[in-house]
Amino acid sequence: MSPDQEDAGLLCAAHLGTAASLSLKGSPPFAAGLRIEGSLGNEAGLDLLRDVEGIIRRCPGLLELELDLTGLNYASSTAVGALASIYVETTARRIELRILDPGAQVMMVLEVLGFASFLPIVRKAGGRGA
Amino acid sequence: MGPESEFSRGRELELEASLIEAFLSSEGDEVFARLAAALGKAFPGRGGVVAWAESWGRYRIATEDGESQFTLEADAWARLPGDRGWGGDAQRILGLAAPNRPRHDIDTVLLRDKGELLGFVGLAGSEGSLPLPASELALLSRAVAPLQAFAAERVRQARLESVREMTSQALAKSERRFQDFIESSSDMIYIMDASGAVVLINKAGEELLGLPRSRILGRGYASFCPFEVDRAYFMDRLKAEGSVRDFEMTLQRSDSALVFVSESASAVLDAEGSIAEVRGIVHDITERIEAQREIWKANMELAEANSALKRTQTAMVQQEKLASIGQLAAGIAHEINNPLGFLISDFRVLREAATSVSGLLETARRAGDTLVERSIREEGLDYLIEEMPKIFIEMEEGFARIAEIVANLKTFARTEEDESRTAYDVNEGVRKSLAIARNEIKYVADVEFDLGSPPNVQANSGEINQVFLNLLVNAGQAIASQSRPERGKIKVSSGAGKGMAWVEIEDDGPGISEGVAKRIFEPFFTTKEPGKGTGLGLSISYDIITRKHKGKILFHRAPTGGTTFRIELPVDPAAKEADNG
Numbered sequence: 205m206s207p208d209q210e211d212a213g214l215l216c217a218a219h220l221g222t223a224a225s226l227s228l229k230g231s232p233p234f235a236a237g238l239r240i241e242g243s244l245g246n247e248a249g250l251d252l253l254r255d256v257e258g259i260i261r262r263c264p265g266l267l268e269l270e271l272d273l274t275g276l277n278y279a280s281s282t283a284v285g286a287l288a289s290i291y292v293e294t295t296a297r298r299i300e301l302r303i304l305d306p307g308a309q310v311m312m313v314l315e316v317l318g319f320a321s322f323l324p325i326v327r328k329a330g331g332r333g334a
Numbered sequence: 335m336g337p338e339s340e341f342s343r344g345r346e347l348e349l350e351a352s353l354i355e356a357f358l359s360s361e362g363d364e365v366f367a368r369l370a371a372a373l374g375k376a377f378p379g380r381g382g383v384v385a386w387a388e389s390w391g392r393y394r395i396a397t398e399d400g401e402s403q404f405t406l407e408a409d410a411w412a413r414l415p416g417d418r419g420w421g422g423d424a425q426r427i428l429g430l431a432a433p434n435r436p437r438h439d440i441d442t443v444l445l446r447d448k449g450e451l452l453g454f455v456g457l458a459g460s461e462g463s464l465p466l467p468a469s470e471l472a473l474l475s476r477a478v479a480p481l482q483a484f485a486a487e488r489v490r491q492a493r494l495e496s497v498r499e500m501t502s503q504a505l506a507k508s509e510r511r512f513q514d515f516i517e518s519s520s521d522m523i524y525i526m527d528a529s530g531a532v533v534l535i536n537k538a539g540e541e542l543l544g545l546p547r548s549r550i551l552g553r554g555y556a557s558f559c560p561f562e563v564d565r566a567y568f569m570d571r572l573k574a575e576g577s578v579r580d581f582e583m584t585l586q587r588s589d590s591a592l593v594f595v596s597e598s599a600s601a602v603l604d605a606e607g608s609i610a611e612v613r614g615i616v617h618d619i620t621e622r623i624e625a626q627r628e629i630w631k632a633n634m635e636l637a638e639a640n641s642a643l644k645r646t647q648t649a650m651v652q653q654e655k656l657a658s659i660g661q662l663a664a665g666i667a668h669e670i671n672n673p674l675g676f677l678i679s680d681f682r683v684l685r686e687a688a689t690s691v692s693g694l695l696e697t698a699r700r701a702g703d704t705l706v707e708r709s710i711r712e713e714g715l716d717y718l719i720e721e722m723p724k725i726f727i728e729m730e731e732g733f734a735r736i737a738e739i740v741a742n743l744k745t746f747a748r749t750e751e752d753e754s755r756t757a758y759d760v761n762e763g764v765r766k767s768l769a770i771a772r773n774e775i776k777y778v779a780d781v782e783f784d785l786g787s788p789p790n791v792q793a794n795s796g797e798i799n800q801v802f803l804n805l806l807v808n809a810g811q812a813i814a815s816q817s818r819p820e821r822g823k824i825k826v827s828s829g830a831g832k833g834m835a836w837v838e839i840e841d842d843g844p845g846i847s848e849g850v851a852k853r854i855f856e857p858f859f860t861t862k863e864p865g866k867g868t869g870l871g872l873s874i875s876y877d878i879i880t881r882k883h884k885g886k887i888l889f890h891r892a893p894t895g896g897t898t899f900r901i902e903l904p905v906d907p908a909a910k911e912a913d914n915g
Binding site for chain 2 (some may be wrong): 223245246277278280281285288289291292296298301305307308309312313316318319322
């Protein structure tokens with residue numbers, strides 16, 4: 205983990221099967237990267253929302269938030285709903301949200317829920333496809 | 335042995351033989367009725383009765399007339415008054431066995447095996463009959479004795495059979511209960527075997543998948559999963575963890591409709607750790623998901639609308655402020671213009687007078703007027719007379735500069751109505767804007783011009799000037815932000831083509847990153863240090879050019895740095911609007 209990374213206190217990382225790490229850029233931070241791996245069930249999804257709200261509170265000058273879902277294999281509908289809430293929160297605060305490279309299952313849930321067209325999903329070059 | 339004894343012995347043997355014959359000649363429960371009949375035949379006037387324990391506490395009883403069952407607590411046997419005279423119990427037992435043939439007392443010989451009571455053989459008397467004589471009872475007892483072992487075996491078999499039947503009934507009942515339970519579930523319940531084929535499905539499963547049971551059983555469960563990826567992940571977790579709870583996935587009905595479900599399942603693993611069977615409960619959450627989807631969608635749309643509203647509101651407030659500042663600047667320019675007018679007028683008078691006085695003094699000196707000569711020398715007027723023409727030139731230039739600034743301010747801040755348009759020369763506009771922006775540029779960059787001869791456009795000059803000013807100030811600040819030793823360069827070009835008049839403002843500053851480029855026209859987006867920019871300049875410029883004037887504002891990022899902004903304005907906006915329409 206690089207010096208600007210931290211994972212302490214992330215609520216979603218406390219759930220079985222979910223790993224998460226946070227990286228911040230700038231001082232004070234203007235960009236945050238949150239990497240989620242494993243699976244994101246209902247409770248973990250709601251905790252992810254709480255984590256993001258906490259980050260926004262702690263970093264009032266935040267301009268960008270990147271959720272790296274490259275290593276996320278599963279997300280429940282509630283967890284995907286939490287992603288939608290994060291989008292609502294960041295939009296209201298003029299923070300640019302990027303949802304990076306969701307896996308095929310997560311992408312499928314996003315599409316079934318009709319969120320794929322709303323959420324700012326970014327595919328990494330060479331990233332896995334849906 | 336007397337004749338009576340011999341007779342008795344003969345009867346005993348005859349009874350024993352008939353009982354053994356009855357026993358051997360029949361199978362199953364029939365043996366008991368045959369025994370009862372043999373007893374009745376051996377003791378005329380009495381009815382043969384045989385009872386045997388079918389299972390613990392439950393007995394069956396056979397008479398010549400029929401067969402029935404009764405239940406007797408184990409300790410009730412202990413209460414029996416010996417081998418005869420059961421009274422009420424006998425009545426009850428016989429009543430059960432032969433309800434149409436009332437009998438009273440019953441004389442019994444109990445059958446035991448290693449102390450366990452297996453049943454009895456008995457002789458029931460008719461109403462009013464005397465008890466069986468002791469000798470007869472003894473005869474019965476002796477005749478029955480050889481049957482003890484056979485009876486024990488039969489009773490054991492009967493008990494075994496009974497247990498089997500009870501077990502079978504219990505199993506059938508349990509099975510029915512299980513089936514009822516599964517069928518009454520509103521969730522789909524299924525069992526899948528090692529090959530992945532469905533081997534059990536309930537009614538809710540038929541409804542969920544839209545197929546009759548006959549077309550589901552034997553079919554691979556995976557065939558109902560349209561997205562291989564989620565089923566594969568589900569099976570991986572099931573194998574690794576043994577069970578999975580509330581896993582959401584999608585199933586496909588026979589009519590191709592997708593059903594969103596939450597599944598909980600457990601796996602039965604074989605000795606090698608492979609999945610032998612999967613038992614799952616599947617809850618249809620499609621309605622919940624659709625309701626959530628609508629709510630989330632509405633939330634997101636609301637958030638975006640709120641954000642856009644805030645942006646618009648802020649931009650409007652800012653434009654209002656800018657308009658007020660423009661009015662203020664116009665007012666100040668007007669106020670300066672009046673005193674400037676008489677200052678210039680007075681200056682000209684003063685310059686003429688001073689020139690005349692200077693000429694007179696010079697004439698007097700040349701004429702040898704020593705008084706004048708001395709006075710000039712003593713007062714140090716030599717230098718003043720010599721420098722005066724230069725001072726007047728500088729003053730005149732200063733007045734001209736003030737007049738030009740005031741004129742530019744008045745032009746720049748012209749408060750026209752939004753819709754009002756006048757003929758506008760983009761070259762003149764960019765020059766006036768440059769004059770205003772001079773302070774931001776003169777210390778850091780040189781300005782080059784390459785102006786063509788674009789035709790006039792119909793525009794709100796104040797607004798377009800504001801756009802040029804923004805671009806010029808931004809260019810100067812971008813160059814200044816590099817703190818480089820050499821001066822930068824700003825190139826202003828203009829021209830016309832394709833019905834548009836255009837102006838390009840190019841700087842050799844640091845350029846803009848891709849991330850910044852995406853947001854460059856967003857209100858309040860700024861890369862300048864706090865206090866140096868509101869982040870509104872380009873968003874307002876964008877609005878002025880694209881929405882209000884139907885033009886274009888473009889920018890180009892050079893790979894080596896530097897940025898070029900290009901403004902295009904339609905020469906005939908009405909024609910342009912028609913084209914767009």
